Amino acid sequence: MHIQPKASHFINGKYVEDTDGTALPVIYPATGETIAHLHEATPAIIEQAITSAHRAQQQWAALSGTERGRVLRKAADIIRERNHDLSVLETYDTGKPLSETLVADATSGADALEYFGGLSGSLTGEHIQLGQDWVYTRREPLGLCVGIGAWNYPTQIACWKAAPALACGNAMIFKPSETTPLCALKIAEILIEAGLPAGVFNVIQGGGPVGAPLISDARVNKVSLTGSVPTGRKVYAAAAQDLKHVTMELGGKSPLIIFDDADLENAVGGAILANFYSSGQVCSNGTRVFVQKGIKDQFLKRLAKRLKNAVIGDPMDQATTFGPMANQAQLQITLDYIAKGKAEGARLIYGGGALDQPGFYIQPTVFADVNDDMVIAQDEIFGPVMAVLDFETEDEVITRANATDFGLSAGVFTQNLTRAHSVIAQMEAGSCFINSYNDAPVEAPFGGMKLSGVGRENSKEAINHYSQLKSVYVRMGDVEAPY
Ligand SMILES: NC(=O)c1ccc[n+]([C@@H]2O[C@H](COP(=O)([O-])OP(=O)(O)OC[C@H]3O[C@@H](n4cnc5c(N)ncnc54)[C@H](O)[C@@H]3O)[C@@H](O)[C@H]2O)c1
Numbered sequence: 246m247h248i249q250p251k252a253s254h255f256i257n258g259k260y261v262e263d264t265d266g267t268a269l270p271v272i273y274p275a276t277g278e279t280i281a282h283l284h285e286a287t288p289a290i291i292e293q294a295i296t297s298a299h300r301a302q303q304q305w306a307a308l309s310g311t312e313r314g315r316v317l318r319k320a321a322d323i324i325r326e327r328n329h330d331l332s333v334l335e336t337y338d339t340g341k342p343l344s345e346t347l348v349a350d351a352t353s354g355a356d357a358l359e360y361f362g363g364l365s366g367s368l369t370g371e372h373i374q375l376g377q378d379w380v381y382t383r384r385e386p387l388g389l390c391v392g393i394g395a396w397n398y399p400t401q402i403a404c405w406k407a408a409p410a411l412a413c414g415n416a417m418i419f420k421p422s423e424t425t426p427l428c429a430l431k432i433a434e435i436l437i438e439a440g441l442p443a444g445v446f447n448v449i450q451g452g453g454p455v456g457a458p459l460i461s462d463a464r465v466n467k468v469s470l471t472g473s474v475p476t477g478r479k480v481y482a483a484a485a486q487d488l489k490h491v492t493m494e495l496g497g498k499s500p501l502i503i504f505d506d507a508d509l510e511n512a513v514g515g516a517i518l519a520n521f522y523s524s525g526q527v528c529s530n531g532t533r534v535f536v537q538k539g540i541k542d543q544f545l546k547r548l549a550k551r552l553k554n555a556v557i558g559d560p561m562d563q564a565t566t567f568g569p570m571a572n573q574a575q576l577q578i579t580l581d582y583i584a585k586g587k588a589e590g591a592r593l594i595y596g597g598g599a600l601d602q603p604g605f606y607i608q609p610t611v612f613a614d615v616n617d618d619m620v621i622a623q624d625e626i627f628g629p630v631m632a633v634l635d636f637e638t639e640d641e642v643i644t645r646a647n648a649t650d651f652g653l654s655a656g657v658f659t660q661n662l663t664r665a666h667s668v669i670a671q672m673e674a675g676s677c678f679i680n681s682y683n684d685a686p687v688e689a690p691f692g693g694m695k696l697s698g699v700g701r702e703n704s705k706e707a708i709n710h711y712s713q714l715k716s717v718y719v720r721m722g723d724v725e726a727p728y
Contacts, residue, residue, distance in 0.1 A: 248281050248427070249280075249281040250283070250427060250430050253283040253450045254286060254290055254447075254449045255430050255433035255434065255447060256293050256294045256297055256448075257297035257444045257447070258437050258444065259443070261290065261293065262284065263284060263286070263289060265289075266284035266285040266287045266450075267285040267451075268283075269282070269285055269423055269426060271338070271427060272573075273340070273604075274339065274340025275340050275569050275603075275604045277573070277603050277605070280337055283450050285451035285452070286449040288458070290449055291449065291455065291458055294447045295389070295418065295459070295462055295464055295465070297444035297447065298389050298416040298417065298418050298445070299416070300444060301416050301443060301444030301445045302386070302388055302389055302444075305411070305415075305416060305445045306385075306386050308414075309366070310412070311365070313365045313411065313412060313414065314362040314363060314366050315362070315440070316362070316411075316439050316440045317359070317362030317408060317411060318358065318362035318363065319439035320432075320438075321355040321356070321358035321359035321362060323435045324355040324435060325352070327351070327435075328352060328355075331400060332350060332351055333561070334431060335351065335399065337427065338396075338425040338427045338428050339397065339398075339571050340568045340569040341523050342566060342567065343562070343563050344565060345522065345566075350398060351400050353400075353404070353405075353687070354404030355404070356686070357407075357408040357409075357687050357703065358407075358408045360408070360703075361408035361409045361412035361707070361708075362408070364412055364705065364708065365412035368412070368413065369384065370383045370714070378718065379719050380716055380717060380719070381716075382714050382716045382717070384413070384713075385712060385713055385714075386413045386713075387415055387467045387490055387711060387713055388415060388464075389416050389464055389465050389466055389467075390406075390415045390418075390467040390469060390711065391417070391465050391468045392406035392417055392419040392420070393419075393456050393469070393471070394406075394419065394420065394421045394422050394425075394429070395422055395471045395473075395528075396425040397523055397527060397528070398523075399421050399426075399428040399429060400428040402421075402471050403421065403428065403429040403448075404432060406471075407419065407432065407436070409703075409707040409710070409711045411441070411445060411446065415466075415467070416447075417445070417446050418447045418449060419447070419449075420449055420450070420451065420456050420459065422452075423450065423451060424571060432446075432448075433446055433448045453476070460480060460483045460484055466490060468480055468483075468490075469492040469493075469700075470495075471494040471495075472495065473625070474496050474625075474696050477495040477696075477698075480493070481699070491699055492692075492698075492699065492700035492701075492710050493693075493698045494691075495528070495697050496528055496625040496653070497529055497530065497652075497653030497693060498532055498623065499529060499532065499654035500534075500535055500646035500655050500674075501515065501516060501519050501531030501534045501535070501655070501682060502656065502657045502658070502668060503535065503536045503657075503658045504537050504540075504639075506659055506660045506661055507540065507659050509544065512540075512658040513547045513548050514551075515531075515658055515678075515682040516682075517551065517552070519531035519532070519683055521552075521555070521567065521631075524567060524568055524571075524607070524609075524628065524629050525627065525628045525629030526571060526628065528627075528697075529654040529683055531655070532631060533615075533622055533634060533649075534634065535634050535642050535645065535646060537636055538635050538636070541635055544633075548594075548595070549594055549595050549611070552596075557600065568606075569605040569606045570605040570606075570607055575627060575628060576599065576605040576606075578628065579607055579626055579629070579630060580598075582628065582630055583597055583610055585620045585621060586619065586620075586621040586632070589619045589621065590614075591613070591614060591615045591616075591619060591621060591632070592613045593610070593611075594612070594613050595608075595609065596609050596610035607628065609631075611631045611633065612630070612632050613633045615632040615633060615634045616634070619632070622634065623649070625651065642668075643668060643671050643672075647672065650695055650696045651693070651695060651697045652674045652675060652694030652695030652697045653675060653694075653698065654674050654675070654676045654677060654683075655669065655672035655674035655678070656679070656681070657669055657672075657677075657678075657679055662679075665679045673694055674694055675690075675692045675694045675698065676692065676693070685703070688703070688704055689703060689704055690702075
């Protein structure tokens, strides 16, 4: 297993290095050790990536959808064959336990490539008869797309963006998060091995200073960002200068509503999945857990008991179910929020501190008796901190659940399915769950309302965000001009 990649960037089908770029250490979150060194893209690297992607796009778009799809499906097969190695790499990049990465990262990326590879041969326009004249539509690619990733799901994010973009005949330059630069390079390598023409998918490294010039380049037609709301505002504003297409997958502070009549074990399990998977670093997490008063005490008791079963430790040990945070900065942000929660008077019922060992480890943490106006109930923490809030009535909880500028996800646990559908229909959120939480199959649209995003990833809907329609009017008779 080679952790140090052959070079920092992957452009025009090859690894490329430019050591003039600022050094980017890759830190293994479980130990704090530096495991690889990469370099931020220089202006020369950025130009090389844009030139090669721009050139390769037209050749790629000229293939039939079926031919493009074959490449994507082959890449999906290779990813599945190498799932173990790719999962180990994802664990090195993020610190997430192997027990998670083996089932949720490369496999999810392969699902996206397989799904969009299957769809690409069926992308068609329409024929609209208008008397003897007619209109037909052509579904055309946007051109050159830029993908910018967050650090929590580096393989999945690269594939969720690349798969629909490439299926539609676009080229892509993907810039992973500067803290998790390794996995996207492997995806680029695999796509070439699967037959993708050189230059159609490129990876360059760096932070905001590398992302910004990509967005402002006139040859770029679309930007798809996964990141925080503040970054989303900047990227959206930069893209707006040239009215470029955007997809924005941003942050959240999602509500999970548990009614008295919920199945207790399922509700507790849902709350655990909604807060502690990937050590809480999931955008759609249901971190405001509204629990109806009648079930509250039992819920907290069972939750605390089940949390004791979390196995915190070496992420490479498959028995481990809770790994470190992805980086030191995020660990500190999370600890600061825990301190705020204590200072605000929330009742700490589980966890609450960092682990005294190397690496960025923190305990899964639960606060009860949280009020709507506490900072821990309002801000996205992006760490393993659950805020439990009490409620009494359905109307009350709907109003309080929606009282946020975010709108990524929402969940409800109840055995009354009429109520479940009615409550979910009133949630101002894009990705919702009934008696479940955080399922993200490629067949389902994924994305947020309000400040949580623009556009949708996955499902047939993503095709609309990586292609544009041209309509062509065809006159069969003579042109009748007024003069
Ligand atoms: N909705 C989703 O699908 C989803 C998924 C995962 C994470 N997220 C969100 O991502 C955030 C955590 O990730 P993060 O800390 O990496 O986010 P971030 O906003 O700090 O960075 C995201 C990406 O944007 C790049 N970037 C920063 N400034 C830029 C600029 N001016 N121009 C271009 N690119 C720029 C970064 O280098 C990084 O690659 C959380 O808010 C989380 O909710 C959302």
